Amino acid sequence: MLRNNLKINGKNTLMKLRSSTPFFILFLLGMLIQSCSKTNYDYLLRPFNEIKQFYIVTSTGDTTKCLIQGDSITVFWNPDVAMPDKVSPRIVVDEKATVSPASGEAVSFTKNTTYTVTAENGDVKTYRLNPIVKKPLPSISNVSGNITWLSTTQLNIYGENFLVQADAANIGIYLQRVSDGFEFPLEVIKERTTNYSLIAKVPEFTESQGIGLHKLYMKIGDKPTKSVDIQVYAPDIYGAQITSSFVQDGQDIHAGDMLTINYAATDNQGGKVARFYSTNDVETVLLYISYEESVEIKQFTRTANSIQFKVPDEINKFVGKKVGQLRLFYKSAPPDQATFSSYRHTMYLTKPSNVVVK
Incomplete structure (x- = not known):
């Protein structure tokens, strides 16, 4: 404020201050105190002695990843690059601090190498180098396809770094069923394993193995990799022996009539296949009038050996025509195979004889 007054009033104001001796002395003391405070602040010594950045440029031009934690400098070295005896790290510290050995100076690339950072105020901190070969x-990344029990014998599995941490004898491939966590191994063909692909054998089909979404993953020692999704499907219907008969064969049918299919599913594998093709597994009955005309039924009354359903009103548009075929679709059919052109998970009944829509 006084300085502003001086600038405004010029030399006359200064002369008036001098004529008033006590005031003038106070003015000079205030200026002196302000000057001394500014000087002490400007020359306060900095206490910063941390390493802010530490990195090494390899012979291939890549920059290594480093972790500074506490008094340790961990350097993660790429195993594909030969580890040198000496390195010349680039180091960044506070602008008023010093580091020894200096940034860019060649040092032994071992755990015996230490760095000392001295702050401007003399505080010292020591860091130790910790080289680690990071495998x-x-x-x-992907698998050759899904699994259909009794049909799929092996899976081709693709990815990377399969042999970096272990040889083929120590690699395990596992499938885990998502619905309940049930897990089982797949045998790896060791002599066909490379760093980027391997072949795993699908195990023998047992009663404990089911269908649905599974997680496939690799395990080396006790360390699992991230998994990929894979679908596991029921065995083809050809693995079961299904006997059936249409009770109303040879009769006229009408909308609202109750029709019955007598049905039984067995196999020569102790029921392992037939369990996917029981009456409870039937999802759709299709009444074919012609190749391009059909009526779909999804509501049933089931017993262990029969399926009963009501003829829908939709059948009325086919009055006077014959039912050419009856076909069953199952819940266990893969989505890409549960089509009218698929035969692996569907079944045709014996062709009806003279069943006319009335």
Whole structure:
């Protein structure tokens, strides 16, 4: 404020201050105190002695990843690049601090190498170098396809770094059923394993194995990789022996009539296949009038050996025509195979004889 007054009033104001001796002395003391405070602040010594950045440029031009934690400098070295005896790290510290050995100076690339950072105020902190060869983790990118029990014998599995951390003898492939966590191994063909692909055998089909979404993953030692999804489907219907008969064969049918299919499913594998083709597994009955005309039924009354359903009103548009075929579709059919042109998970009944819509 005084300085502003001086600038405004010029030399006359200064002369008036001098003529008033006590006031003038106070003015000079205030200026002196302000000057001394500014000087002490400007020359306060900095206490910063941390390493802010530490990195190494390899012979391939890549920059290594480093982790500074506490008094340790961990350097993660790529195993595909030969580890040198000496390195020349680039180091960043506070602008008023110093580091020894200096940034860019060649040092031994071992755990015996230490760095000392001295702050401007003399505080010292010591860091130790910790080189680690970081082996990349194996990963699965994709699989050759899904599994259909009794048909699929092996899976081709693709990814990378399969052999970086272990040889083929120590690699395990596992499938885990998502619905309940049930897990089982697949045998790896060791002599066909490379760093980027391997072949795993699908195990023998047992009663404990089911269908649905599974997680496939690799395990090396006790360390699992990230999984990929894979669908596991029921065995083809050809693995079961199904006997059936249409009770109303040879009769006229009408909308609202109750029709019955007598039905039984067995197999020569102790029921392992037939369990996917019981009456409870029938999802749709299709009444074919012609190749391009049909009526779909999804509501049933089921017993262990029969399926009963009501003829829908939709049948009325086919009055006077014959029912050419009856076909069953099952819940266990893969989505890409549960089509009218698929035969692997569907079944035709014996062709009806003279069944006319009335």
